[in-house]
Amino acid sequence: MKISIERATLLSAVSQAQSVVERRNTIPILANVLIEAEGDTVSFRATDLDIEVVDKINAQVERAGATTVNAVTLHEIVRKLPDGALVRLTDDGASGRLSVEAGRSNFSLATLPKEDFPVMTSSEYSANFSAPAPVLRRLFDKSKFAISTEETRYYLNGVYFHVADSETGKVLRAVATDGHRLARVDAALPDGAETLPGVIVPRKTVGELRKLLEDDEAEIAVSVSETKIRFATPEITLTSKVIDGTFPDYSRVIPTGNTRKMEVDAKDFAKAVDRVATVSSERSRAVKLQLDEDRLILSVNAPDSGNAEEELAVAYADERLEIGFNAKYLLEIASQVDRENAVFLFNSAGDPTLMQEGGDSSAVYVVMPMRV
Known part of the structure; x- marks a missing residue:
């Protein structure tokens, strides 16, 4: 694999990946980001087995290929490179090393085999719809402060995302509570969301999702099944398991x-x-x-x-x-x-x-x- 990418573009992709990676884990491959280059695009994939993020960017691909490298180390290197630098990533496949070059800087990083990297299985999604980024951002931003941090009541450790009845008809609703306070936020129901199963989106996923929703012009494709939820833009796909539990009847409080x-x-x-x-x-x-x-x-x-x-x-x-x-x-x-x-x-x-x-x-x- 041999690719060249502008530093700012690479930093954006690697920062999204490294924030998903758990700092402390017992499986070495989970500390790595999977880099796959083909055609004129490079994808960066990271996972903690519960969340997976894939960020696709355009790049000069001289030689297609794939490898995995420590996500946090790569992020720190790219972050410290000068603005406007052209970064070259080279992996010959034999040495078990990834070369990172920019200007006079040269780094050689240890890699792990791409075959060991766990890719999240795709799910049969029962609901598929799209919504503007500001609408989803409002739903999650205004409700997430009430998410519980109490691990014993794990079913409260996320935002309950579902279709609900309101005085004006059916709405897309986000609810979070920790027993002391509760937030309930509604938005107009998008076409195709009528079959949305009620799911509890975990706290970490809500935090990662915020990065996808910053572009006011973006339209976010949302896919939901009983066990997974996926948010996608043309460049970034965030897939997450949902919390396996029943959210309490919040209307009573x-x-x-x-x-x-x-x-x-x-x-x-x-x-x-x-x-x-x-x-x-x-x-x-x-x-x-x-x-x-x-x-x-x-x-x-x-x-x-x-x-x-x-x-x-x-x-x-x-x-x-x-x-x-x-x-x-x-x-x-x-x-x-x-x-x-x-x-x-x-x-x-x-x-x-x-x-x-x-x-x-x-x-x-x-x-x-x-x-x-």
């Missing part, structure tokens, strides 16, 4: 009878919560919200370090209410708001609180209160 309504400027609210939480060394310190007519007082009481209080003007016309929340959860939910105003709907100090963005009901957040 979304309150429907919350009538006490507070409307507040989302940015001002987030900044005020952040400021009053500064006096507490504990990340989970409760912030107390005292609501009176058109007035909100945020306060934190940390006996060992001090206390803080801040007043905000809000739109609130119900009876007086005192309720406490984990400061971190409030900040994460407030940071999801793209519109100017956040609307909070309360019931009592012991019941879950609902939050929406302005008049938009396509994104709904639930947060459990704390005793203060």
Whole structure:
């Protein structure tokens, strides 16, 4: 194999590959990226046996072939090469080494046989559809903060991606919860998605997917089966196993009878919560919200370090209410708001609180209160 690739193009492909690779693994080949050159394209394939990413790029291919090399080492070398450099990768197949040359720099890296590289089996996908990158980005970005990190409840360690019924008809929906907060985000149902089986997309896959969704103009082809999900652009294909488990009935925890309504400027609210939480060394310190007519007082009481209080003007016309929340959860939910105003709907100090963005009901957040 003998190929020449511009440094920026190579860096983009190798960085996508090396982020999938697990740093600590007992199978040496899984630390490698499979490089395959044919025609005028080179593909870079990496896997951790649960996720596989394939990135295809155009290159000058003088001699077709394939080899595998350590993904992290190759990424570090390419990252440190000067901008605009032309990188030559040469593998003669006999020496067990890959030569990396750029300008006056020359590296020789150990390789492993391409035959040992595990390629993820293709699946029979029951649903195939395409959606604009911004639509998918919104679904996953706005829900992923609520993914649970508790390994024992493994079925909460991802985003539940499914078709659901809403007041406006069927929608494409992403839901995540960790038992303390919940995010439910809807988008219009694309053609072909009607047969989508409900799947739980793992946390790591959601993180890797973000790189595919950065181009606002991109149309993403999505294929889903009971065991796998695939996202593809013409250049990159990300295939992942889904979590084998049943997502709980989340609709039961979304309150429907919350009538006490507070409307507040989302940015001002987030900044005020952040400021009053500064006096507490504990990340989970409760912030107390005292609501009176058109007035909100945020306060934190940390006996060992001090206390803080801040007043905000809000739109609130119900009876007086005192309720406490984990400061971190409030900040994460407030940071999801793209519109100017956040609307909070309360019931009592012991019941879950609902939050929406302005008049938009396509994104709904639930947060459990704390005793203060």
